[in-house]
Amino acid sequence: MDFGVNFFPVLPPERKSAADYYQEVLSLSVLAEELGFEHVQTIEHYGSAYGGYCPDPVTLLTAIAGVTDRIRIATGAVVPAFTHPLKLAGKLAMLDNLSGGRLDVGFGRAFLPDEFDWFEVPMGESRARFDEGVEVCRRLWTEEKVEWKGQFHNFGPVTLLPRPVQKPCMPLFVASATSPDSCAAAGRKGYHLQVVPSVTSREQLQEMLAGYRESWADAGHTGRHRIQIKYTCYLDEDREQALEAARLFEQNYIDLMTDAVEAWGSTRSDQYPGYEQFIEKARTYQFDASLAANKVLAGTPEDVAAQLADIREWFGDDLTVSLQFNSGWMPLEQSTRAMHLFADRVVPALGGGRSPQHLLMV
Structure with missing residues (x-):
C-alpha cells in the first residue's frame, strides 16, 4: 500500500475563506512531500459548499506543483463533459510540463444534477460524453495531426501543444x-x-475491484495497475478528541452533500441507477456505523493502523490510499499534527517505513 493526500473542500465561506483554504492546501502539500506521501490530489465541483472551492483542479494543482519538487499531483477527478477536449487536454499537458512530469490524470463523469443543468449538458449523455472526452484527450496526447469526428466534437487535424512530458502520456x-x-x-x-468506499458496501466494492483486476489481466496489459481508494482521516493521540473531530466534520460533510444532491429527489437517469437513494442514505447516516464499517478512519494511530490492516485484507495490498486530513474548516494545526502522526506511527505499525519519494508499504 502507498499513501497520498487528497483535498476536498466541503465548507461554506463563512467558516473559512477561499484564500485561506488555498494557502492551507499549499502548506499541507509541502508537508506531504516532506513526510514522503506518494501524491496530492483534488476534485472538480461547482456552485455549492460541497467542493465549490475547487471548480478547476488544474489551477490548484499548478500552484501545488510550484511549491513542491517530487510528490505526484493528481486530478481526482476532472470532468470531460464540462470542458471541450482540446482545452482540457491542453491544460493538463501544460500542467504535466510545469510539474516536471509528475501528473496523474483522473477522469470522472460528475453526478450532481445541478451541475449538468448549469453547463446545459443532458445527464442522459453523461456516459457517452465521458467516453468520448477521455478517448479524445488520450489521442491528443499520444498522436499528431489528430482528426476527430464524434458524437459531440468534430475538429482537426490538429497536433496538440505542448506535448506531455510523460510518454506516451500521463497515467490515466x-x-x-x-x-x-x-x-x-x-x-x-x-x-x-x-474509488470511494463511503458510497458503497464492502461486498460491492470487493466485486468492483475483482472485476477490474480480472479485466486488466484478461486484456493482457503490461505494467502494474494502480487503484486509489479515498478516506477521510482523523488522528490524535487522544482517541476522544479524534472521534469528536470526526463526528463534527463527517456530519458537516453529510449535511452539505445532502444539500448538493437535493435535485436527486426529482431527477431520474438511466445513466445513474439508484442515485436517487443518496438523499435517504444521507438522512439516515450514522457516524458509529460508518466508523465500524471502516468508511471513515478515526482514532489514535493504533486505531487507524488496525482499520487500514482490515482494509488491506478486504480490498488487497495493491492499493494507494488517498487520505483527507483537512476536512471541513479544521484548523491547520490539527491537520498538520494528524499527518505527522500518520507518517511517524501509522505507517511503521503497518510494516512500512519512510522513503524519500513516498511511503512504501509491504
Whole structure:
C-alpha cells in the first residue's frame, strides 16, 4: 500500500475563506512531500459548499506543483463533459510540463444534477460524453495531426501543444462510484482506478475491484495497475478528541452533500441507477456505523493502523490510499499534527517505513 493526500473542500465561506483554504492546501502539500506521501490530489465541483472551492483542479494543482519538487499531483477527478477536449487536454499537458512530469490524470463523469443543468449538458449523455472526452484527450496526447469526428466534437487535424512530458502520456485513472461494469471497462482499456468506499458496501466494492483486476489481466496489459481508494482521516493521540473531530466534520460533510444532491429527489437517469437513494442514505447516516464499517478512519494511530490492516485484507495490498486530513474548516494545526502522526506511527505499525519519494508499504 502507498499513501497520498487528497483535498476536498466541503465548507461554506463563512467558516473559512477561499484564500485561506488555498494557502492551507499549499502548506499541507509541502508537508506531504516532506513526510514522503506518494501524491496530492483534488476534485472538480461547482456552485455549492460541497467542493465549490475547487471548480478547476488544474489551477490548484499548478500552484501545488510550484511549491513542491517530487510528490505526484493528481486530478481526482476532472470532468470531460464540462470542458471541450482540446482545452482540457491542453491544460493538463501544460500542467504535466510545469510539474516536471509528475501528473496523474483522473477522469470522472460528475453526478450532481445541478451541475449538468448549469453547463446545459443532458445527464442522459453523461456516459457517452465521458467516453468520448477521455478517448479524445488520450489521442491528443499520444498522436499528431489528430482528426476527430464524434458524437459531440468534430475538429482537426490538429497536433496538440505542448506535448506531455510523460510518454506516451500521463497515467490515466477512471473514477467509479458504484458500478462494477465501469470498473471492468476501465481494466479492459488499461486505465487505472479511483474509488470511494463511503458510497458503497464492502461486498460491492470487493466485486468492483475483482472485476477490474480480472479485466486488466484478461486484456493482457503490461505494467502494474494502480487503484486509489479515498478516506477521510482523523488522528490524535487522544482517541476522544479524534472521534469528536470526526463526528463534527463527517456530519458537516453529510449535511452539505445532502444539500448538493437535493435535485436527486426529482431527477431520474438511466445513466445513474439508484442515485436517487443518496438523499435517504444521507438522512439516515450514522457516524458509529460508518466508523465500524471502516468508511471513515478515526482514532489514535493504533486505531487507524488496525482499520487500514482490515482494509488491506478486504480490498488487497495493491492499493494507494488517498487520505483527507483537512476536512471541513479544521484548523491547520490539527491537520498538520494528524499527518505527522500518520507518517511517524501509522505507517511503521503497518510494516512500512519512510522513503524519500513516498511511503512504501509491504
